[in-house]
Amino acid sequence: MKENMVPIQIKVQNCDKIIECYPGENFNEAAQRKGLAIATTCGREGTCKSCAVRIVSGKVPAVTPDEKKLFDDMQLSRGWRRSCKFVPITDCTVHIPRRSLLVQSRHLIVIKKSDQLPPDPLVRSKLIKLEPSEIEGDADWERLLQALNRDETGPPIERIDLWLLRGLSRSLRKLNWDIKVYMRGDEVIGIGPYNSRAYGVAIDLGTTNIVGFLVNLETGEVLSANSTGNPQVSFGGDIMTRLARAARDRDVRKLMQKTVVDEINNIMQELCANEVQADDIVAEMVIAGNTVMHHLLIGLDIEQLGKAPFVPTICQALDIKARDIGLISTPYATVHFPGIIAGFVGSDHTMALLTSLSSLRKELSVIVDIGTNTEISIVDGDRIISISCPSGPALEGGEISFGMSATEGAIEAVQIDGNEITLKTIQNGAPIGLCGSGVLDMVAELYRNGAINHRGRLNITNPKVRSRDDRLEFIIIEELDGIEGQISFSQEDIRAVQLAKAAIRAGIDMLLKEIGRKETALERIIVAGAFGNFLNIKNAIAVGLLPPIPLDRFEQVGNAAGKGARLALVSKKQRLRAHTLAKTTSYLELSGQKAFMTAFIDRINFDYRKQNQIDGLKQSNGMETV
Amino acid sequence: MGNKADELVNAIAEMDEGKAIDLANQMLAEGIDPLEVLRLCRVAMNIVGERFEKQEYFLPELMMAGDMLEQIGAIVKPLLMDQAGGEEPETLGTIVLGTVHGDLHDIGKNIVTFMLELNGFKVIDLGIDVPIEKFIDAIEENQPQVVALSGFLTLAFDSMKETVEAIAEAGWRDKVKIMIGGGQIDEQVTNYTGADAFGKNAMEAVSLCNEWIGGAT
Numbered sequence: 001m002k003e004n005m006v007p008i009q010i011k012v013q014n015c016d017k018i019i020e021c022y023p024g025e026n027f028n029e030a031a032q033r034k035g036l037a038i039a040t041t042c043g044r045e046g047t048c049k050s051c052a053v054r055i056v057s058g059k060v061p062a063v064t065p066d067e068k069k070l071f072d073d074m075q076l077s078r079g080w081r082r083s084c085k086f087v088p089i090t091d092c093t094v095h096i097p098r099r100s101l102l103v104q105s106r107h108l109i110v111i112k113k114s115d116q117l118p119p120d121p122l123v124r125s126k127l128i129k130l131e132p133s134e135i136e137g138d139a140d141w142e143r144l145l146q147a148l149n150r151d152e153t154g155p156p157i158e159r160i161d162l163w164l165l166r167g168l169s170r171s172l173r174k175l176n177w178d179i180k181v182y183m184r185g186d187e188v189i190g191i192g193p194y195n196s197r198a199y200g201v202a203i204d205l206g207t208t209n210i211v212g213f214l215v216n217l218e219t220g221e222v223l224s225a226n227s228t229g230n231p232q233v234s235f236g237g238d239i240m241t242r243l244a245r246a247a248r249d250r251d252v253r254k255l256m257q258k259t260v261v262d263e264i265n266n267i268m269q270e271l272c273a274n275e276v277q278a279d280d281i282v283a284e285m286v287i288a289g290n291t292v293m294h295h296l297l298i299g300l301d302i303e304q305l306g307k308a309p310f311v312p313t314i315c316q317a318l319d320i321k322a323r324d325i326g327l328i329s330t331p332y333a334t335v336h337f338p339g340i341i342a343g344f345v346g347s348d349h350t351m352a353l354l355t356s357l358s359s360l361r362k363e364l365s366v367i368v369d370i371g372t373n374t375e376i377s378i379v380d381g382d383r384i385i386s387i388s389c390p391s392g393p394a395l396e397g398g399e400i401s402f403g404m405s406a407t408e409g410a411i412e413a414v415q416i417d418g419n420e421i422t423l424k425t426i427q428n429g430a431p432i433g434l435c436g437s438g439v440l441d442m443v444a445e446l447y448r449n450g451a452i453n454h455r456g457r458l459n460i461t462n463p464k465v466r467s468r469d470d471r472l473e474f475i476i477i478e479e480l481d482g483i484e485g486q487i488s489f490s491q492e493d494i495r496a497v498q499l500a501k502a503a504i505r506a507g508i509d510m511l512l513k514e515i516g517r518k519e520t521a522l523e524r525i526i527v528a529g530a531f532g533n534f535l536n537i538k539n540a541i542a543v544g545l546l547p548p549i550p551l552d553r554f555e556q557v558g559n560a561a562g563k564g565a566r567l568a569l570v571s572k573k574q575r576l577r578a579h580t581l582a583k584t585t586s587y588l589e590l591s592g593q594k595a596f597m598t599a600f601i602d603r604i605n606f607d608y609r610k611q612n613q614i615d616g617l618k619q620s621n622g623m624e625t626v
Numbered sequence: 627m628g629n630k631a632d633e634l635v636n637a638i639a640e641m642d643e644g645k646a647i648d649l650a651n652q653m654l655a656e657g658i659d660p661l662e663v664l665r666l667c668r669v670a671m672n673i674v675g676e677r678f679e680k681q682e683y684f685l686p687e688l689m690m691a692g693d694m695l696e697q698i699g700a701i702v703k704p705l706l707m708d709q710a711g712g713e714e715p716e717t718l719g720t721i722v723l724g725t726v727h728g729d730l731h732d733i734g735k736n737i738v739t740f741m742l743e744l745n746g747f748k749v750i751d752l753g754i755d756v757p758i759e760k761f762i763d764a765i766e767e768n769q770p771q772v773v774a775l776s777g778f779l780t781l782a783f784d785s786m787k788e789t790v791e792a793i794a795e796a797g798w799r800d801k802v803k804i805m806i807g808g809g810q811i812d813e814q815v816t817n818y819t820g821a822d823a824f825g826k827n828a829m830e831a832v833s834l835c836n837e838w839i840g841g842a843t
């Protein structure tokens with residue numbers, strides 16, 4: 001081993017990169033060090049194969065029993081291995097399938113003019129001109145305080161932020177006693193020149209993605225927005241895996257906290273780069289996310305959150321100084337964390353409710369945010385009940401044989417007509433895998449074409465259905481490019497979708513049952529979230545994910561959590577409403593409910609009695625999915 | 627009767643509930659040994675199990691078959707009691723089973739219980755979110771050959787580990803075999819928890835018990 005202390009060179013043939021691996025280091029980590037992030041859905045535990053790469057030349061490690069279970073013989077003989085368990089011992093060449101590459105590139109989000117929000121901000125400002133200090137004069141703060149309270153109409157000012165105080169005397173003199181003072185409640189939180197401005201940042205902190213918005217607090221105008229992957233995914237794709245790892249090891253937990261904080265700092269810098277001048281201040285932030293993201297970021301205990309009965313440390317909304325959680329680029333800013341509803345219904349859902357309810361008349365509505373955990377609320381007049389459904393990642397393209405995130409080349413819409421398969425990919429790229437909306441379309445189309453029966457079983461007599469190692473799969477594309485093999489949809493993939501749609505639909509069943517109404521009585525279904533924005537509602541109805549009510553009662557609203565966070569950022573009134581929402585929304589625990597289990601099992605199959613109705617929908621089902 | 631027997635097996639395997647119950651009733655009325663009817667149910671359930679393993683059937687079919695067997699069982703039981711003079715039928719062995727603390731998933735566990743019972747084991751099902759002490763008490767009271775732990779959450783792995791350790795501390799580790807199972811359980815988790823083996827599904831739970839206790843099919 002001694003001569004091996006020099007790093008081993010691994011050539012990545014499809015990215016034109018050389019990755020250096022230290023002896024004993026796995027390839028997945030080495031690649032991440034080099035800025036090439038490969039998926040790590042199971043947090044490098046070795047159980048998910050989301051990190052699979054193909055070793056094209058060089059020494060291919062022997063097949064382990066675990067790998068026998070994850071890959072078929074052909075894949076193994078072609079050199080497919082898990083990158084998180086692949087510890088190279090000689091130089092070699094590797095192919096990383098594009099669908100396993102996490103696209104870390106940030107992208108800007110286009111903001112519509114209609115996104116301007118009516119401000120009623122928490123932060124107020126006042127222009128002050130003080131006389132230069134005299135020899136025997138009062139202390140700087142006392143004189144400022146007097147000036148501020150002289151004719152102030154708002155609440156009296158009593159305090160000043162400690163960090164600001166430390167530089168107060170210098171600032172006053174540098175600005176020649178001509179200043180704009182920013183206040184929040186009874187506290188002074190910022191000082192700048194006359195022409196300075198106050199900004200706010202709203203963050204939707206998702207398990208997979210982080211979205212940020214920069215807002216002018218005085219006008220409510222959204223100035224810039226961007227989105228990036230949550231770098232915590234290297235600790236596990238889903239929150240339970242991250243929770244478990246953080247609960248087991250305090251150091252890991254701290255590292256996870258630091259990882260997100262660093263990323264939020266980066267996002268803020270980018271958001272502010274072109275808009276915010278050196279003298280301007282970011283005075284206020286709102287961060288919304290699920291309860292686990294929330295607890296991890298603030299640094300709260302999380303062990304109790306992973307086990308029944310899933311007790312959060314705090315549900316109440318929280319105001320914290322940015323620096324206290326490591327957001328040092330804006331140390332004086334207050335970070336507002338909106339209230340939480342329950343252990344698995346976080347402040348992101350509170351924010352989605354805030355957005356949806358502002359346009360809601362008193363109709364019977366369901367708000368559903370589809371993700372690995374799908375939060376659903378039913379709104380019946382003043383009564384709101386929410387649940388969390390364990391839908392799993394299938395509907396986001398996760399844990400599907402050829403699933404991937406919604407990036408270039410992902411199949412986002414599918415149409416099957418007999419032997420004819422029509423695919424639509426993101427940015428018309430060459431197809432490399434299926435993202436969530438493609439997965440849903442796939443199952444719906446298989447069912448429509450009789451390629452699966454009402455129990456979800458693939459029909460072996462269908463010419464596109466193959467049996468390999470006793471496992472059935474539907475071939476979508478025969479041979480990709482000779483390197484990655486085919487693209488197919490397996491029986492297991494179908495089962496995963498069945499479980500996901502059954503969990504969500506059974507959840508809706510439970511909510512309706514709770515208020516004693518039928519699904520036909522639903523007047524509105526609001527589908528929120530990234531996947532929800534792109535899903536084909538007709539297909540969602542066809543597979544039984546959503547109830548069969550007229551299409552015009554559905555509304556796809558996109559990132560409702562982010563919008564809600566912006567509302568809470570600029571408006572005192574909205575923040576108060578969110579407060580009330582979090583407090584009055586009741587939570588229905590599905591665990592241990594026999595009725596949920598029955599409903600769940602009932603919803604796994606496809607409803608063949610509804611076949612006619614679904615066929616009826618087919619007529620109008622074009623490719624206008626996106 | 628040969629024909630009817632085949633028909634019964636078929637009706638269950640093909641999920642024809644009405645027909646299956648009718649046939650069972652008819653056969654019993656014709657004086658066929660209730661034990662024979664139960665045997666046929668087991669044959670049918672094995673077919674269902676095989677189809678499940680081959681992914682032809684899925685959870686609803688398992689549940690439906692379970693439901694049919696439960697109904698037939700309810701008809702047969704009083705007859706069996708008469709036959710055996712009120713004594714409990716003999717079992718192949720005893721299994722203490724439950725979902726570990728912190729975890730509330732029980733659909734999978736219930737299927738395991740059902741299949742074990744169907745295959746002649748006596749199952750003490752402790753339910754969900756079972757505290758460690760409850761397992762120990764049940765082990766001491768029932769002296770099982772096998773302890774079965776179910777769990778679906780990642781954090782249940784720790785609960786399983788704790789439970790296995792407590793069983794060892796109570797001095798039972800070499801007197802019982804411990805198997806675990808649930809959604810994400812694999813070889814690695816088995817090593818982590820210190821259990822003896824894991825099963826991917828209810829069929830594997832039955833084979834493990836058969837292997838350990840040396841029962842027949």
Ligand code: B12
Pocket residue numbers: 238240241307308344372373374388389390391392393496499500503590591592593596597600685728729730731732733734735737738774775776777778779780781805806807808809824825826827828829830831
């Ligand atoms: C149904 C379900 C629920 C129901 C449970 C209803 C009930 N009474 O059991 C409800 C809604 C209550 C629920 C709640 C939660 N769930 Co849940 N749930 C599921 C779901 C959809 C199906 C699980 C299931 O029952 N499958 C059916 C069984 C029969 O299938 P099976 O595994 O093949 O069963 C076989 C084997 O497990 C084996 N087996 C089982 N036990 C044993 C024991 C032994 C000894 C052996 C040998 C074999 C064996 O035999 C079975 C029969 O063949 C899964 C998702 C999925 N796709 O699996 C999530 C899932 C397990 N849940 C999950 C989560 C996160 C939760 C919640 C924390 C979150 C929430 N949204 O509320 C809560 C936690 C509740 C708790 N404390 O346990 C996650 C776990 C993720 C993780 N890494 O930990 C999953 C994987 C979904 C996901 N991907 O997010 N859930």
Ligand code: FES
Pocket residue numbers: 039040041042043044045046047048049050051052082083084085
């Ligand atoms: S198997 Fe490598 S990350 Fe899951």
